[in-house]
Amino acid sequence: MTTTQPAIAVRGLTKVFGKLEVLKGIDLDLMPGEVLGLIGPSGSGKSTLIRCLNMMETPSSGQILVSGREVAPRFRALGNKIGMGELRRNVGMVFQHFNLFPHLSVLDNITEGPRVVLKRPRAEAEALAMDLLEQVGLADKAQAYPAHLSGGQKQRVAIARALAMQPQVLLLDEVTSALDPELVGEVLSVIRRLADKGMTMVLVTHEMGFAADVASRVIFMEQGRIAEEGSPEDILRNPRSERLRSFLSRFHG
Amino acid sequence: MYNWDFYTVLQSFDLFLDGIWTTFLYTVGSIVLGVIIGLLTCFARLSRFAVLRLFARSYQELFRCTPLLVQILWAYYALPMVLGVTISNTTAGLLTLSLYVGSFYAEIFRGGINAIDKGQREAAAAIGMSPIQTMGRVIMPQAIKKMLPAFINQSVIQVKNTSLLYAISVAELTYMTSVVNSETYRPLEAYSLAAVMYFVMLFPLTQIADHFERRMRRSD
Numbered sequence: 048m049t050t051t052q053p054a055i056a057v058r059g060l061t062k063v064f065g066k067l068e069v070l071k072g073i074d075l076d077l078m079p080g081e082v083l084g085l086i087g088p089s090g091s092g093k094s095t096l097i098r099c100l101n102m103m104e105t106p107s108s109g110q111i112l113v114s115g116r117e118v119a120p121r122f123r124a125l126g127n128k129i130g131m132g133e134l135r136r137n138v139g140m141v142f143q144h145f146n147l148f149p150h151l152s153v154l155d156n157i158t159e160g161p162r163v164v165l166k167r168p169r170a171e172a173e174a175l176a177m178d179l180l181e182q183v184g185l186a187d188k189a190q191a192y193p194a195h196l197s198g199g200q201k202q203r204v205a206i207a208r209a210l211a212m213q214p215q216v217l218l219l220d221e222v223t224s225a226l227d228p229e230l231v232g233e234v235l236s237v238i239r240r241l242a243d244k245g246m247t248m249v250l251v252t253h254e255m256g257f258a259a260d261v262a263s264r265v266i267f268m269e270q271g272r273i274a275e276e277g278s279p280e281d282i283l284r285n286p287r288s289e290r291l292r293s294f295l296s297r298f299h300g
Numbered sequence: 301m302y303n304w305d306f307y308t309v310l311q312s313f314d315l316f317l318d319g320i321w322t323t324f325l326y327t328v329g330s331i332v333l334g335v336i337i338g339l340l341t342c343f344a345r346l347s348r349f350a351v352l353r354l355f356a357r358s359y360q361e362l363f364r365c366t367p368l369l370v371q372i373l374w375a376y377y378a379l380p381m382v383l384g385v386t387i388s389n390t391t392a393g394l395l396t397l398s399l400y401v402g403s404f405y406a407e408i409f410r411g412g413i414n415a416i417d418k419g420q421r422e423a424a425a426a427i428g429m430s431p432i433q434t435m436g437r438v439i440m441p442q443a444i445k446k447m448l449p450a451f452i453n454q455s456v457i458q459v460k461n462t463s464l465l466y467a468i469s470v471a472e473l474t475y476m477t478s479v480v481n482s483e484t485y486r487p488l489e490a491y492s493l494a495a496v497m498y499f500v501m502l503f504p505l506t507q508i509a510d511h512f513e514r515r516m517r518r519s520d
Contacts, residue, residue: 103422122430136428146423150441160427163437205423212427 052115054079054216054247055100055138060109062095069095071271073109077216077249082242084262084279085251088294091268093251097220100249101138102131113137114215136164139209143221145201147193153180153204154189157211165212172211179207183237199230203237210241217241219250235261255298259283267291302488309489312480319476320497326397326462326472331455333398338405345410356406363403369464371396376468389468397465401458408454412447413439445516452509456502463498473497 057075061068069092077083085093098104100111102118111118113134119125122132148156157176161167167175180186183203193201202222209217219238223231235257242248242261252258258265258279265282267275275282275291286292344356363371376392416439424434463474477494481487 101426103426131425132428132430135426140426142419142423142426144419146417146419148420148423148438150445159437160429163433164428208423208427 051079053077053112054081054114055249056110056112056115057096057100058110058112060096060099060111061107062092062099062104063107069271070099070106073273075266075273077247079215079247080245080263081247082261082263083249084258084265085249085268086253086255086258086265086282086294087268087274092271093268094220096268097218097249097251100216100218101135101140103140132164136212137214138216138218139212139214140218140220141202141205141209141222143224145193145198145205145225147201147205147208149193151192152189153185153191153193153196156193156204157208160208160212176207176211179210180204182240183207184233197230198226199233202226202234206234206237206241216247216249219248219252221251221253223252223254253298255283255295267294304489305486306489306493308484309480309486309493312483315476315480316473316493316497319471319473319494320501322470322476323459323462323472326394326465326470327455327459329394330397330401330462331458333394334401334405334458337398337402338409341402341406342409342413345406346413359399360403360406363400364407368396368400368461369467371400372464372468389465389470393465393468393470397458397461400461401454404454405451408447408450409443411450412443415446416442445512449509449513449516452505452512456505456509459502459505460498 053076055075055077057073060070060073060075062070071092073092073096085097087093095104099106102111102120105120111134113129114137117128118134119128119130121130123130124133148159151159154173154176157179158169158172161172161175162169177186177189180189183206185200185203185207188196188200188204193204196204206217206222222238223234226234231254235254238248238250238257239261250258250262260279262279264276265279266273267282267286269290275286275288282291283295286295341356341360344352345360347353372393375396376387376389379392380387420438420442421434424438429437462472465472466474466478469475473494477490481490484490
């Protein structure tokens, strides 16, 4: 077959928290190699959407399909649906607040997934981890503990930890929002390099300049719906709706 | 002036040693069983099944809100009437002590687990860990450090609580002291000595608890 399948497909996704309808029917195809930027005001549902993509939030209705296979809302596979365990082995996530394991060294943070989940031998996992630490410029911190790292360093370790699972897709949920301004650049440059290598990514971000630079497609979300989508050029430089225009003006876009 | 006479009392030193040994056995036995009961109760309370949560909660409140002495007497004198079988003082004592401390341990374990940031659970899930792997490799290693001071404190209390088994004639340290007293008529010496023995056993434990508490505060 020559038709490429979406890495992740979203069909009729809704999410309700109590009485609050956060996502009101999202349809989305993420193609391999694509870098999708999700922007929008807070409360627009962009974080909930990205968290549904790896079932960190369980959808209220609708489907998530990974490489064409539907995901069941439980750890193990169910019939012909894949489980959340398999989903998350293929779709990595990096969090706003890093969430490194404080009781493990930097190296062990990165080898934990390959060793425990993928059952790789320690030597192999450590070689891969050192290679990834090299890529994010932190090879000298392998034996350090997270408490002794700066925010930017922690986030780069968190990215290496996600990459160690060799995922097909990487989800980045406001990964620079908790960083001091002077530390944002080092994290963005790591993501930039991943994009250049063809990594499929979804990023929720407030860094409009970065979204314009790295994304191949941008989605503007508002009130639980996709309000506008298109190339970064279209969305960020030539917004159609008044709402998007006023949203962007706050970022002196 | 009171004429101190430790010599008479110390002639029965082997009785004290028997008492200490029995106290030690009941302490260790009830702590081991209590940890198992406490863990099961803790996980039942964190479970998504409401029936399990209710069952665990009921057990905990029953044992936390009634005096241990009443529980011991009830298990030894009243429970046999309900069941229609005799229960030895060993069984009644060990069972009650274990269930009692288990109800408090469960609360300590639950507190330690709940104190771990939910981001840790999410990070573990995000690399594909199963709920059991998450608990064993990410949550518990961090939670145990937080639980340790409260766990040791509760265990110190547990050593002292074994003295209530005196009421059902289990030959632990307090009971044996009363035996020495009735043989020697030297209550001042006998009970003072018992107090010193409890203190010598427990003081190091409270120091260890303090040590862990200080270390925890430093790493925060």
